[in-house]
Amino acid sequence: xxxxxxxxxxxxxxxxxxxxxxxxxxxxxxxxxxxxxxxxxxxxxxxxxxxxxxxxxxxxxxxxxxxxxxxxxxxxxxxxxxxxxxxxxxxxxxxxxxxxxxxxxxxxxxxxxxxxxxxxxxxxxxxxxxxxxxxxxxxxxxxxxxxxxxxxxxxxxxxxxxxxxxxxxxxxxxxxxxxxxxxxxxxxxxxxxxxxxxxxxxxxxxxxxxxxxxxxxxxxxxxxxxxxxxxxxxxxxxxxxxxxxxxxxxxxxxxxxxxxxxxxxxxxxxxxxxxxxxxxxxxxxxxxxxxxxxxxxxxxxxxxxxxxxxxxxxxxxxxxxxxxxxxxxxxxxxx
Numbered sequence: 178x179x180x181x182x183x184x185x186x187x188x189x190x191x192x193x194x195x196x197x198x199x200x201x202x203x204x205x206x207x208x209x210x211x212x213x214x215x216x217x218x219x220x221x222x223x224x225x226x227x228x229x230x231x232x233x234x235x236x237x238x239x240x241x242x243x244x245x246x247x248x249x250x251x252x253x254x255x256x257x258x259x260x261x262x263x264x265x266x267x268x269x270x271x272x273x274x275x276x277x278x279x280x281x282x283x284x285x286x287x288x289x290x291x292x293x294x295x296x297x298x299x300x301x302x303x304x305x306x307x308x309x310x311x312x313x314x315x316x317x318x319x320x321x322x323x324x325x326x327x328x329x330x331x332x333x334x335x336x337x338x339x340x341x342x343x344x345x346x347x348x349x350x351x352x353x354x355x356x357x358x359x360x361x362x363x364x365x366x367x368x369x370x371x372x373x374x375x376x377x378x379x380x381x382x383x384x385x386x387x388x389x390x391x392x393x394x395x396x397x398x399x400x401x402x403x404x405x406x407x408x409x410x411x412x413x414x415x416x417x418x419x420x421x422x423x424x425x426x427x428x429x430x431x432x433x434x435x436x437x438x439x440x441x442x443x444x445x446x447x448x449x450x451x452x453x454x455x456x457x458x459x460x461x462x463x464x465x466x467x468x469x470x471x472x473x474x475x476x477x478x479x480x481x482x483x484x485x486x487x488x489x490x491x492x493x494x495x496x497x498x499x500x501x502x503x504x505x506x507x508x509x510x511x512x
Contacts, residue, residue, distance in 0.1 A: 281307025358461030
């Protein structure tokens with residue numbers, strides 16, 4: 178049974194021992210998955226639970242001075258993704274000033290030895306941890322050996338980097354690809370199409386008034402890795418992904434401030450409020466822009482919808498021949 182915990186403090190979680198992997202895991206890309214798969218495989222061989230330790234917020238978010246970095250995955254999606262990869266116990270550790278002040282040696286003693294009874298610890302290339310980023314694979318190996326005399330020793334290892342086109346797979350490369358609208362490269366680095374999931378929330382209902390009702394997803398106060406207008410597909414509504422056009426940004430024409438993902442589903446009429454969906458990004462159409470008035474915005478929305486249909490039709494026809502193309506007129510999403 179998959180479990181979640183949040184803090185370093187507390188009683189033992191794995192009294193029989195565990196195999197642990199540690200990382201930021203933002204994106205759960207091919208490199209992250211290689212680390213997780215290795216830890217899960219070792220755990221299964223040893224008959225122990227597989228544990229993934231990660232952080233919320235990410236350390237680079239916590240320490241950012243001049244604007245937070247973009248996030249690829251929201252916390253819930255990351256935890257669920259780790260569970261799907263076979264992890265039994267996820268530590269989504271609260272990264273705050275108190276946590277940042279923990280010495281690397283104390284983290285090893287309190288978390289890896291005492292709480293998790295680690296037998297093996299696996300990290301990615303160049304992993305650092307603890308106050309001042311003083312901890313590394315060398316420290317893990319030394320402390321693991323030192324605790325062996327007490328019966329609480331562990332071995333620590335670093336997996337090899339995963340390369341694609343001769344370069345290491347990284348969250349930074351994915352962010353760069355997404356910002357450029359290069360979804361093909363992002364998908365190759367991730368091992369899947371990039372999508373954002375969440376529960377549909379109520380908005381100002383302006384889209385309905387303008388003839389383009391949308392399913393709205395918030396991004397949890399995080400900085401999104403992309404913005405603009407996109408051809409998209411929405412998963413979680415029907416048997417096949419539904420074609421859509423989406424806006425992701427702050428809606429400057431109506432003086433919005435919070436980043437909001439708004440997906441208008443073509444040829445759909447139904448209530449989506451409260452439903453969990455995933456919006457898959459297929460093609461970037463344009464930058465977000467501020468229009469002088471609502472009629473000008475609506476005119477552009479018509480053009481955006483036509484471009485999105487054009488971008489999606491060939492792909493939908495080949496992948497989902499029963500998906501309802503060409504589009505029917507007069508139906509709209511009601512969320």
